[in-house]
Amino acid sequence: MxxxxxxxxxxxxxxxxxxxxxxxxxxxxxxxxxxxxxxxxxxxxxxxxxxxxxxxxxxxxxxxxxxxxxxxxxxxxxxxxxxxxxxxxxxxxxxxxxxxxxxxxxxxxxxxxxxxxxxxxxxxxxxxxxxxxxxxxxxxxxxxxxxxxxxxxxxxxxxxxxxxxxxxxxxxxxxxxxxxxxxxxxxxxxxxxxxxxxxxxxxxxxxxxxxxxxxxxxxxxxxxxxxxxxxxxxxxxYHRSPVTGHQSSVKEKPLKKVKTPGMKSVEEVTGFLKCKPKDLVKTLIYKVDGKPIAILIRGDHGVNERRLEKLLKAKEILLADEKTIEKVTSASLGFSGPVGLKIKIIADSDVASMKNMISGANEKDYHLININIDRDFKVDRILDIRSVIPEDLCPKCKTKLTxxxxxxxxxxxxxxxxxxxxxxxxxxxxxxxxxxxxxxxxxxxxxxxxxxxxEQNHDENGIIWPLSIAPYQVLVLIVNNQDKRQIKIAEKVYNSLEKEGIEILLDDRDLRAGAKFKDADLMGIPLRITIGNKAIKGNKIEIKIRKNNKVHEIDKKDLIPKIRSLREM
RNA sequence: CGGGGAGUGGCGCAGUUUGGUUUAGCGCGCAGCGUUCGGGACGCUGAGGUCGUGGGUUCGAAUCCCACCUCCCCGACCA
CATH class of the missing domain: 3.30.930.10 (Bira Bifunctional Protein; Domain 2)
Known part of the structure; x- marks a missing residue:
């Protein structure tokens, strides 16, 4: 072309x-x-x-x-x-x-x-x-x-x-x-x-x-x-890393209710109360095969719903809609907590080892500080239901995960x-x-x-196609379009490679060399043949590899075998 | 859908705060001529815009007000 x-x-x-x-x-x-x-x-x-x-x-x-x-x-x-x-x-x-x-x-x-x-x-x-x-x-x-x-x-x-x-x-x-x-x-x-x-x-x-x-x-x-x-x-x-959780030696502090106007998300609450997400327990109301269930998970963790589904042997689990939440917790979304809940409560293992947690108070604009399991609320089941975190180990060989x-x-x-x-x-x-x-x-x-x-193959100048999916394999670039000798050589090269069935692009546009070089790099054609003064004087052809910027100077007669061998790479 | 940002020639932008020297600019690109020619040249000349759309305010709107449309970003069942 x-x-x-x-x-x-x-x-x-x-x-x-x-x-x-x-x-x-x-x-x-x-x-x-x-x-x-x-x-x-x-x-x-x-x-x-x-x-x-x-x-x-x-x-x-x-x-x-x-x-x-x-x-x-x-x-x-x-x-x-x-x-x-x-x-x-x-x-x-x-x-x-x-x-x-x-x-x-x-x-x-x-x-x-x-x-x-x-x-x-x-x-x-x-x-x-x-x-x-x-x-x-x-x-x-x-x-x-x-x-x-x-x-x-x-x-x-x-x-x-x-x-x-x-x-x-x-x-x-x-x-x-x-x-x-x-x-x-x-x-x-x-x-x-x-x-x-x-x-x-x-x-x-x-x-x-x-x-x-x-x-x-x-x-x-x-x-x-x-x-x-x-x-x-x-x-x-994952295989739970033994270092997460474990605070059993910590003393239980007295329960406190605090006003948290409009603070719904973990970020808002922790920012407002000046604490860390891992001090907080999220209370998520799920509908498990239609029935509401509360899931307790640490503030900085997420629920692995697939795991949950499997462990509960449920057909369908879905987060509850706002109406259900309001019915179950008698508070608006963002203020749910385990204390006083009438529905089944399932806690993640990491929550089970927490002390003096912060949670919603089941009352709009209020949170509870220093809630503790057994003292303030009961948990029906403790399961490993959080999603994987960077500290976790490989479930098969217990190596640190990447x-x-x-x-x-x-x-x-x-x-x-x-x-x-x-x-x-x-x-x-x-x-x-x-x-x-x-x-x-x-x-x-x-x-x-x-x-x-x-995404995987580019540099600051543009795309670097692998040969297999490159739009063309070779680009022949004429440095100076005014030079009839260059055009002649380029045409010859172009025709001979095309005859070989090599997918080839000829940059015969009436542009200055710099612009053509920039475009060649941008388009990322794997092999670039430059026809300029060198081709006239030295009888040599210059092939540049886009991937590594390596330049091969070869005799004109060796061009086709060389291109073939470069295509093998 | 919620939050944020943006729409001005093909691309990137300025001008909008404070309405009027703006016949709406700039860089790139584009067209013509000339000089240049191995890593995005230079000079001159030129084409190209209903300033997203529709309403309104005003003597006067790219600029102020209202509505809508489009595009982008973040989030979107994690409390």
Whole structure:
């Protein structure tokens, strides 16, 4: 491609709305432009990257024997109602009406559609296992789109769905996909970790997220450097460090009620009473399978809801709404406390070892100081329910855990029969018995791979693409467009490399050298060939590697083998 | 949805506090001409803006008032 003939709009300054590097560079390098909040146009350079990623995914998926399909973006309300997600998915599911006032959902994910296909087409165990996938535009009306393509409302996803006869086969498929995902992310040049994850609105029992390690990641993960245990903090297990808690020797002080007008949050209360969050106990009212229960947790800790759900053997746990809180505590939100509560109270182990705690007084604008278990209130159960903290140890090998931020680029789920059951996707087994298909689903965010790659690979001058997903592999730069000899050499180089099937960009724009160098760095093409005076006088070709700034000067005749060998790197 | 910030040529900004020398500026970019040409050159000339939208106040509004829209940031079931 000749740059003089195409659209390569680079910017010296990033628009002020872009806050993180990948977003800034994607705009500056001319990969994309914003159309509306969370909705972007891919320009030629950006779309090439997407297609590169797409092809890597496609190749790896095909290797597993999965088949590519293309499901519709629009799907009718009735189908979503069968699975119950027309309700459950909430406003994140975009909906439109056709001219007859029939409602459709714009696909945020396609479990319903694929299960509908399976129930129509798959009848026998002989047709299983089956894995289908697609690469397609998805819509999610994100509560807050941000960071460019990192959290967009219209984005691109590879979603795959597996159908098996039994759990054992699902396990095989799951492992195969897990491995395939590693292959894909490896080929994309990403540094990532696979972590145990929460299943969220997709549902199912087991899931893993593939997290690209980056400071700007929206997720927090925790992992063990020794044994490899890794999980999203929202579900991480841990072995409690023995040093947390333990104040049994402290004397109990007399209970006091203090006025705390309008002080609701931990920060407000601790700021007002001049104490630390760890002196405070939060009283959270949960609805556990519909029944209100009070959870006591230290002010600086959080509840691991998954753990809680498991320990209570509950189907559904939800924080109570304001009305319920007012009914249960007879105070407004922000002033709940355990003293005088009539409902069941569950305390975290760390709370159990606290003395002279501060809590809400179950009375508006009042808190209690020096409350103590047994003396002032009773606890029904003591459980380990707080979420992981930096002091905790690995649940498997008791090594200190490492915290990191991650960008979720892939997610694999064991769905089981969640969708096949409600949508009645069944098959007949060897004995002629009807059974629901056992499903798995596997997603990859293409745009996120692109953004995450930039987060991991850039410098102050711009993007540094890995060869595998670079929009072009080589850029030939003509230093002085007025010099006919330079143009001649550049054209020759360009044509010969193009003939070799190397993806090449020729910067033949009528710009000064400096501007071209800056653009080349910004766009991050891995290999840059500079045609200037050296090429004329010395009969040498200069190749610069974007990644490490190394310059190779080689004879013209060695150019193609050299480029080939550099591409191997 | 709650809180905060912002909308002025393609991008980045000034001007708004105190309404009137502003025919609304500046840098970058863009067009033309000339000089230049290995890390974002320089000179001259020029194009491009209903100052987010709609109302209002006023002799007069980018500037004051009201409403709405859009965008960004923080938070969003942790009391």
């Amino acid at each position: 000749r740059m003089s003939k195409g659209l390569f709009p680079t910017l010296k300054e990033a628009p002020k709305e872009a806050k993180i590097v990948s977003h800034k560079l994607m705009i500056r390098a001319g990969l994309m432009r914003k159309l509306a909040s969370g909705i972007y146009t891919y320009l030629p350079l950006g779309y090439r990257v997407i297609r590169k990623i797409e092809n890597i995914i496609r190749e790896e998926m095909n290797k597993t024997g999965a088949q590519e399909v293309l499901l519709p973006t629009l799907s009718p309300q009735e189908l979503w109602e069968e699975s119950g997600r027309w309700e459950v998915y909430g406003p994140e599911l975009m909906r439109i009406k056709d001219r007859h006032n029939r409602l459709f959902g714009l696909g945020p994910t396609h479990e319903e559609v694929i299960t509908d296909l399976a129930r129509r087409e798959v009848k026998s165990y002989r047709q299983l296992p089956l894995t289908l996938y697609q690469i397609q535009t998805k819509f999610r009306d994100e509560i807050r789109p941000r960071f460019g393509m990192m959290r967009a409302r219209e984005f691109h996803m590879k979603d795959a769905y597996s159908f098996d006869r039994n759990e054992k086969d699902l396990e095989k498929n799951y492992k195969k996909m897990y491995q395939t995902y590693q292959n894909i992310f490896d080929r994309c040049g990403l540094k990532y970790k696979a972590v145990e994850a929460d299943t969220g609105p997709i549902g199912g029992d087991v899931s893993h997220e593939f997290m690209v390690l980056a400071k700007t990641g929206e997720d927090q993960i925790v992992y063990c450097k020794k044994c490899g245990y890794a999980a999203n903090v929202n579900r991480a297990e 915290f990191s931020r991650g960008i979720e680029v892939g997610h694999v789920f064991k769905l089981g029969t969640k969708y096949s059951q409600v949508l009645k996707a069944t098959f007949l087994d060897e004995k002629g018995k009807e059974k629901p298909m056992i499903m798995g689903c596997y997603g990859i965010g293409l745009d996120r791979i692109m953004a995450a790659s930039i």
